[in-house]
Amino acid sequence: MTRGPDWLSFRRYAAFTAGMALTLISLGIYTAATGAGLACAQQWPLCDGGVLPQSIPSFIEWFHRLWAMITGIFILGAAVWAWLGRGTVSTRGRYAATLATVLTPMQAIFGAITVTLNGALPGGYSAPVHAAHFLTGFSIFALLSYTTILAYDGRFSRDALSRSRLAVGVGLVGLLLAWVFARIDPVSSYSPPEQAAFFAVSLSAFAGLLAATRWLGELDELVPRVATGAAGVLLFVGMLLGRDLVVYSAGVRFVNWLVFAAAVALTAGAAWVLRGVEPDVSEPVYGSTDD
């Protein structure tokens, strides 16, 4: 069987696909925030009576769908590769990629319901459908991130401590950047570009916290591991509060603020604890070039 170019490994392919999904979610958020959700004359899979959009709002929605189609093909490719390359991809990695693939057509159906299935479902453009579309999109991204993290197992050029510190750093910087664009920031107007940026950095921070939580399991460090896991959960809640699923009252804003403050404090605490941990010199470090 032809192996393809040396640089093309499953782990890089999975990481690229997770990046495509992150971009797709930001595009979806931008679509919703600009009010372009019902552009394309509420049609699906056509747009404005044809294949191509006829206005700027239609283009925004159409581009989200186009990106979704390309990303969907990549996600399917990840599952196929995971099963064909059984020897190199772990069982959990295979199932995570497969679940992401199963969720993708469901997500397209939620998208189609969002645009009311050409007017056949007048109540399709509603908060529960938006919530389902957001949650499924987030789950696809989380599964692809997890697939990528698993695919890197045993192929690292850094020890577990350095990797964990790096991942916690990504989580912390991502959380602080997310704060700048977040709904709770009085300086942010939470405009469409700010909303898209908020989700892009929040999802990057989430992937960092997920990686940290996994890699800290290789060290005997329970406290920072629990902290990064809890920070990931809080960040997810913060992202949910960034959508219009509940009325954003002053009380909700305060809860949102608390959630973010707790996530930052937990991640900073984990970084602080890891500063004092000594590296395990007996741990083997693998090269990153073999696949």
Ligand code: HEM
């Ligand atoms: C893997 C595929 C997809 C992902 C990950 C995805 C993700 C998202 C996300 C995260 C949002 C923002 C939801 C929110 O406001 O909280 C969104 C919005 C939207 N998506 Fe998708 N999407 C996908 C496929 C599709 C497809 C195939 C359609 C087809 C019509 C679609 C139509 C829409 C529409 C119309 C909105 C705007 C909803 C609004 O105005 O509130 N999506 N998408």
